[in-house]
Amino acid sequence: MKKLEHKNCMLSILPVQDTLDVIGGKWKILILISIMEGNHHFREIERSIPNLSTKVLSDQLKDLETNQLISRSVSNGFPVRTAYTLTEHGKTLQKLILEMHNWGVLHRKKIIQ
Amino acid sequence: MKKLEHKNCMLSILPVQDTLDVIGGKWKILILISIMEGNHHFREIERSIPNLSTKVLSDQLKDLETNQLISRSVSNGFPVRTAYTLTEHGKTLQKLILEMHNWGVLHRKKIIQ
């Protein structure tokens, strides 16, 4: 019987691919940060992120809701206002986002020298 | 004089955008993981990541080298072999990658229930 080869077997790409599927792309993390920082309404989030269009924001919010990272609630009073908040599951991303922030700072220092 | 508004000013999107610029996309993180796990030669890396083509690998390795995350060395003996290794700067990504791995595991549990 041939020896099992596990030199070329990457044990952990799947979880990382899962993460990339859910929070990858240009805008999702930025939208989550915006909500974390206290922007809960559609226009608030939109204004807080430069160059983000309403259509893209709308699409991304739906994706984030589908993946249970944020929840959308609509007040049934007048005026009707929607509020986006992080779910408990969404809050588990905070460590990862902090890590991304820290590395970004480090990298910029490294590149500029 | 009007009060400075900083409610909608996201203080930290730039570092996160920098990080996304450098390690965003479908393959870069997976390639870095492969190198971390001991795959140092072109074909080794290629074989270790399902569905990764030579052209994409070649492109991505160049990007990673440009951003000083990996270094490419060619042995001048026979046969000529190239070796890709993480730079010290590249190694600083390990915490972030671990965080992505951990969150991916957590998310899969959450979604499957």
Place this chain on the structure above:
DNA sequence: GTAACCACTTACCTTGAAGTAACTGATTAC
């Protein structure tokens, strides 16, 4: 000498994420 491996490159094509712009329907301010 020919088949296979290593480390790629080149040329071309496809696709989906993202961007643009206009519009909707409700409410509020003046």
Place this chain on the structure above:
DNA sequence: GTAATCAGTTACTTCAAGGTAAGTGGTTAC
């Protein structure tokens, strides 16, 4: 009544990341 704000939708376009496939130039095994 008209202008503005909120929270989006719809229709269309663009573009770059990624995918496909074949080729290159060298080496090694038999």
